[in-house]
Amino acid sequence: MDLFLVQLLNGLVYAMLLFLMAAGLSLIFGLMNVVSLAHGSFFMLGAYIGLSIYQITNNFWLALVLAPIPTAALGMVVEILFLRPLYRRGHLDQVLMTFGFTFVFFDLVRSIWGSNIRNMAVPEALAGAVQIGAGIYPVYRLFLIAIGLALALILWLCIERTRIGAMVRAGVDDSAMASGLGANVPLLFTGVFGVGVALAALGGVAAGPIMGLYPGMDSEVMIPAFIVIVVGGMGSLRGAFVGSVLIGMADTFGKTYVPSMALFLIYLVMAVVLLTRPQGFFGIKHMGSSGNIPPRNAVATAPTTRSRIIGAMVVAAMAIAPLFVNNHQLTLVSEIFIFAILAMSLDILLGFTGLPSMGHAAFFGLGAYAVIVLASLFNVDPWIGVAIGVLLAAAGSAFVGYFCVSATGITFLMLTLAFSQLAYSVVVKWRDVTGGSDGIGIPEKPAFFIWSLESRMVMYYMTFGFFILCYLGLRRMIASPLGHVLVGIRENEGRMLAIGHNVQGYKLLAFIISGTIAGFAGGLYALFNGFISPDAIHWSASGDILIMVMLGGGGTLIGPAIGAAIFLLMKNLVSSYSDHWMLIIGCVFIGCVLFFPEGLWGTFRRLKPVRAS
Structure with a gap:
């Protein structure tokens, strides 16, 4: 088969897998104005749940149909219990919260299914190949193209031709007005979030036979999906489809003809689109998305005599600490x-x-x-x-x-x-x-x-x-x-x-x-x-730095330093006692985002002693 035709089909396969991720992500942003870094985790969870169903039933089709259901249910629980309280806070808390869930889900997958690469067999009905031109091409890959195109058409018909679709479009345009006209916006939010998660899980199961399953596969697909919705436009189903095709083709042909530049090119495309058209080709602008993050902590105040004394005592303690700790602890500090x-x-x-x-x-x-x-x-x-x-x-x-x-x-x-x-x-x-x-x-x-x-x-x-x-x-x-x-x-x-x-x-x-x-x-x-x-x-390292800042308390200087200490202590000490250190860190961080929005040090600074009358 001609190399160009092979790469064209491979590009379409990758594009359809990206679309299953990006469509849900884009719908969630378009209606809910929520940016979820955990969307790739639902892709991974769907793949592993599908693997378990396949191992029990030996039926790929049951895995493909059933795996998105518990994954979507889990996603809706996350939306109701954890994301809903953050809607009024802005994007940053949403990003941080969902980043915390990537830790939790990664650890859960590793604990339940192990760290080894797992494989899911191609269903027998799609195990062959067909003649295309002068060569052959796997039937299963053609099936992925077909299911992607079919789901794109179904989603478009649902959004444009049904009453629920009209409610979704109304919620995208003006959720307050839609609520005033009788739409149950919270239920709509939860339903759309569940559909978006189900699409990601479906993509995970579909990708299993060609990608394999392994902890960390979420990050492999998450960033390309974000690039897709940035290029196509956040909140636009059409943009998700067009962006998926563009990025899928660019990545596939780039790896074939200019492999040393392929990864660079797709990020360059993303940067250029953001600089020239921040909302993407077909995106929408949200009134609440344009401003900076809301203020939390005031500018650093002048040190008092008491704070100077406490600071001097802390510095003195740190200065003599090497006399009382071992070499490992010195290295960690x-x-x-x-x-x-x-x-x-x-x-x-x-x-x-x-x-x-x-x-x-x-x-x-x-x-x-x-x-x-x-x-x-x-x-x-x-x-x-x-x-x-x-x-x-x-x-x-x-x-x-x-x-x-x-x-x-x-x-x-x-x-x-x-x-x-x-x-x-x-x-x-x-x-x-x-x-x-x-x-x-x-x-x-x-x-x-x-x-x-x-x-x-x-x-x-x-x-x-x-x-x-x-x-x-x-x-x-x-x-x-x-x-x-x-x-x-x-x-x-x-x-x-x-x-x-x-x-x-x-x-x-x-x-x-x-x-x-x-x-x-x-x-x-x-x-x-x-x-x-x-x-x-890597982008995840930047996420770790964000965790440090927000854990301690942004806008305080000393708070981020405390956050760095807490994060590294948990990472090093907890990991020496438990293999589930990522789960523990993720849960601690999720709790901090929910209950200590100003960070631990920022919250402590606001506590005032109650004087007896």
């Missing part, structure tokens, strides 16, 4: 100091300026890779590499920020995600320099003045000192007029613009400062770890 600097850098952007970035790990990676690559390939002193990494992170953040700061809300988040994944694709593909997916390391750690960083105590005091310097420097900046302007932009961007401030310039400055400090943290991490891999700049 050193890592906490580095990620505390990274979390504080994101807090400048997220907590004080109100810009939710999902690509902050890219600047961390720039700093780290500069140290490792220059030291390992060009024998450059690692400390010079740290300085170069900081400059690269500053330049990279200036470049990315120039394109991103004109956007706000979910568009800003998606743009930063796109640019971060562009960096990730470069690192993965540029094997000669970065080591690709295997990563790259340095032969030995350098000295800090006259002390070797091979000593864990030296590493501890070095990272502790840099953490204190970064905290004091950032606190001074936040207490300055610049910090007050950034908080003003977070709270009311329009007002700051009206009184004459160059809002775009200040946002770009905040972006550069944030990215530069992240690059410095990356350089320190390279010295600490002596190794770096693409995992450090």
Whole structure:
């Protein structure tokens, strides 16, 4: 068979699988204005539930029909109990909540079905191949194309030609008006969420025979699905279909004809579409999606005598801690100091300026890779590499920020995600320099003045000192007029613009400062770890940094540092006692988003002692 025709059919197969994911995701956003990072998890859950049904019944068709039902039921429970309380809070809490569920569902899948790759057999009726032109093509792949096209037609007819579809369209246009006219909007929300989850689960079962099943398959399909709805337009079924075909074809032909550029190209397409048409080709604009995240914590207040005393006591305790802890604990706390600097850098952007970035790990990676690559390939002193990494992170953040700061809300988040994944694709593909997916390391750690960083105590005091310097420097900046302007932009961007401030310039400055400090943290991490891999700049790593900031409390500086400590302590200590550390972290984070929207430190700051009368 002609290579072009084969790739055309393969592109359609991939496009239809993407459509099953993207259609539900797009419907959920269009009606509910909810961005769910857990949608890929429902794809994975549907695939595994389908596998269990297939193993019990030995019937693929029963698995295909039945697996979406319990998956959709689980999705509706999540919507009612966890997402519904967040509708008034904005996109960021929704993103964070659903990101927490990715931890929970990943652990559940690994616990129930194991970590090995599982296979689902192609049904016997579709196991053959058919003659097409001069060659043959698998029947099952043609079936996937047919089922995708059929579901696209059915969904279109339901939306455009039925009463329920009219209610959905009315809810998309104006949910308040639809409610006033008698539509049960909460029930409609739950139903649409369930349908979206069912479509994802159906896609997971259908993809099983050709993709295989493994924990982590959710992230493999989640980002391409997001690219689809960004390109086609959030909230548009037509956009989901067109976007799926475009991305499916681009990815398939790219991997065939320009494999080194394929991953880069689809992220570049996403970035270009967001920059030129933020709502996508057929998307709709939501009134509530354009602004920055709502304010939570006030600008850092001037330290009181009591807070200075407590701070001095904490610093003194940390200074003498190495005398009482073992080497493993020293290493863990050193890592906490580095990620505390990274979390504080994101807090400048997220907590004080109100810009939710999902690509902050890219600047961390720039700093780290500069140290490792220059030291390992060009024998450059690692400390010079740290300085170069900081400059690269500053330049990279200036470049990315120039394109991103004109956007706000979910568009800003998606743009930063796109640019971060562009960096990730470069690192993965540029094997000669970065080591690709295997990563790259340095032969030995350098000295800090006259002390070797091979000593864990030296590493501890070095990272502790840099953490204190970064905290004091950032606190001074936040207490300055610049910090007050950034908080003003977070709270009311329009007002700051009206009184004459160059809002775009200040946002770009905040972006550069944030990215530069992240690059410095990356350089320190390279010295600490002596190794770096693409995992450090993957979108999930940016999600971890978001968790740190929001867990401790954005807009407080010290809160994100506390959040970094809690996150890493749970990750390292809980994992040493239980294999279910991801489940525990996910549940803790979900609870924090629900009950402590200002973070643990932000909530603690608002607690006032009750005086006796």
